[in-house]
Amino acid sequence: MKTFAQLDELLALAGQxxxxxxxxxVSQARIxxxxxxxxxxxxxxxxxxxxxxxxxxxxxxxxxLTLSLVPQFFDTSIAIADLRMGVNYGLNKxxxxxxxxxxxxxxxxxxxxxxxxIAGNGFQAAWDVTVEREGGDKPACVAEMLVxxxx
Numbered sequence: 001m002k003t004f005a006q007l008d009e010l011l012a013l014a015g016q017x018x019x020x021x022x023x024x025x026v027s028q029a030r031i032x033x034x035x036x037x038x039x040x041x042x043x044x045x046x047x048x049x050x051x052x053x054x055x056x057x058x059x060x061x062x063x064x065l066t067l068s069l070v071p072q073f074f075d076t077s078i079a080i081a082d083l084r085m086g087v088n089y090g091l092n093k094x095x096x097x098x099x100x101x102x103x104x105x106x107x108x109x110x111x112x113x114x115x116x117x118i119a120g121n122g123f124q125a126a127w128d129v130t131v132e133r134e135g136g137d138k139p140a141c142v143a144e145m146l147v148x149x150x151x
Contacts, residue, residue, distance in 0.1 A: 128143075
């Protein structure tokens, strides 16, 4: 975990990778829970027998499940002491570039792209987020995430 006493310390790192999260296991049970929560019950995510003969050789995580892990990557790898709050402001671009087979481990690489002041004594930061799969040859997901920080 990288801890910053002040937001300005973090914002000074624009253009750099700031943190790499711990690995998170994407189990079949987690995939099932996500399917139940979202109503997305496509066979490629849930039918283990059918998926064995499918295009990926096993069930895979929903792309949005992979994306939904990004806040966890931030929470477990970056802390800013002088913040009142941080707010997810949205995404500019998301691509699911490789599947995440059930049982895989993924982690996030967090690079601060830029920041700018906003009203309310805050800053909007643009983050380049890369979700890696352990043993994978390319990222599972890449995204530009916008976060608003308020002191």
